[in-house]
Amino acid sequence: MPVRFAFLTDTHHYPDAPENYGAPKMLTRSKEVLDAIPPAINALNPDFAVHGGDFLCGGGSFDLPTDTYLRSIDEAATTLDRIEAPFYSIPGNHDCDAQTGSFDGFAARFPLPEPLSIVDAAPRLRLALANVFFECDVFAQGSGVWSDALDQSLRSAADQALADGCALLLFLHTWVLPDYEGKGLVENAERLRNTLDHCPAIVAVFTGHRHINRITAHRDYLVVDTACLIGYPLGFREITLSENGYFTTHFHALDLAQLIEDSYDRSTLEQNRVWQGEIYDRENEILVPRLKEIWS
Numbered sequence: 001m002p003v004r005f006a007f008l009t010d011t012h013h014y015p016d017a018p019e020n021y022g023a024p025k026m027l028t029r030s031k032e033v034l035d036a037i038p039p040a041i042n043a044l045n046p047d048f049a050v051h052g053g054d055f056l057c058g059g060g061s062f063d064l065p066t067d068t069y070l071r072s073i074d075e076a077a078t079t080l081d082r083i084e085a086p087f088y089s090i091p092g093n094h095d096c097d098a099q100t101g102s103f104d105g106f107a108a109r110f111p112l113p114e115p116l117s118i119v120d121a122a123p124r125l126r127l128a129l130a131n132v133f134f135e136c137d138v139f140a141q142g143s144g145v146w147s148d149a150l151d152q153s154l155r156s157a158a159d160q161a162l163a164d165g166c167a168l169l170l171f172l173h174t175w176v177l178p179d180y181e182g183k184g185l186v187e188n189a190e191r192l193r194n195t196l197d198h199c200p201a202i203v204a205v206f207t208g209h210r211h212i213n214r215i216t217a218h219r220d221y222l223v224v225d226t227a228c229l230i231g232y233p234l235g236f237r238e239i240t241l242s243e244n245g246y247f248t249t250h251f252h253a254l255d256l257a258q259l260i261e262d263s264y265d266r267s268t269l270e271q272n273r274v275w276q277g278e279i280y281d282r283e284n285e286i287l288v289p290r291l292k293e294i295w296s
């Protein structure tokens with residue numbers, strides 16, 4: 001049986017935001033975006049859904065007051081509870097209190113891996129949900145850290161998955177493979193890449209954070225970076241994993257045409273192309289050798 005799930009990220013809810021902040025974000029309309037998410041995902045009836053972090057606008061950059069932070073957690077959690085499929089998530093750098101750096105308020109409503117949670121999400125499929133902000137100073141290390149504890153936990157989860165005939169998907173908020181700008185890369189990314197290279201149960205890695213769609217076939221696994229849900233191109237991925245080893249992704253923009261256009265108008269054509277990615281960063285069907293090996 002194929003497995004089909006939704007991956008969404010960087011919803012950045014900010015109640016009564018005073019401005020939109022940097023493009024493509026449309027923070028003054030974050031509630032409109034948030035409310036449109038559950039019906040869009042429920043319409044697909046996926047096996048499960050995963051959020052890649054940055055639910056909120058805490059952390060650096062926005063200087064969010066604590067009472068607004070607490071209100072944003074409640075509104076985001078209550079709205080996303082309307083997603084009918086099992087829902088999993090990881091934290092982003094903007095999910096902590098901007099005044100203290102604490103994730104306690106967030107952890108009261110969303111699970112917080114300490115630092116890695118493993119979930120049996122479907123037959124022969126496990127999720128490794130990584131918290132790259134665990135025990136780190138999120139203001140000084142806004143791209144998170146691939147720590148010893150994360151590395152060891154992932155290696156043992158991958159060994160166990162292989163022994164059990166399960167494929168493993170890794171989710172972390174920040175990037176694993178650099179681009180020409182080199183921004184937003186998790187600290188110790190090279191060590192993580194080495195672990196990925198040597199753990200054949202890991203078939204794909206999912207990230208958010210940079211608000212850019214990009215898919216990279218690296219060695220015999222995939223690295224899937226996804227754009228934000230608070231601005232252009234304002235959508236999420238529907239992913240299907242098939243028994244013959246194929247990974248299929250479709251990008252679903254939310255049904256908010258005017259909002260998408262307003263966000264688009266904040267950037268140059270060139271920058272919008274970067275947020276959106278090439279067509280094959282959104283719509284693609286790729287044979288993943290590791291998935292084929294484990295599932296067929």
Ligand SMILES: [Fe+2]
Nearest residue numbers: 010054209210
């Ligand atoms: Fe973000």
Ligand SMILES: [Fe+2]
Nearest residue numbers: 054092093209
């Ligand atoms: Fe982020």
